[in-house]
Amino acid sequence: MKAQGSIEFTITECTPDKVVSDMPVTAGIKNPFGVVHAGAILWFADVTATVLTMGKAEASKGRQGFL
Numbered sequence: 880m881k882a883q884g885s886i887e888f889t890i891t892e893c894t895p896d897k898v899v900s901d902m903p904v905t906a907g908i909k910n911p912f913g914v915v916h917a918g919a920i921l922w923f924a925d926v927t928a929t930v931l932t933m934g935k936a937e938a939s940k941g942r943q944g945f946l
Contacts, residue, residue: 886919890930898931 885907892899900923902908908919 886922888923888926890927893930893934895934898927900927900930 885905886902887905888900888902890898890900902919902923904915908915910916
């Protein structure tokens, strides 16, 4: 089976209290049953929560920039 794809997402709003983001459902993030893979959902939640935690800080190699 050949697997190919990527996870796309957009941060549409970022305030100190809230982050709103969108992730389109594409073929690359669906499992063989046509459902979004749980790992993609968890990754998306993790990235969104990280943006909320970091705010405008820039992450760099070695975790510099994390509080």
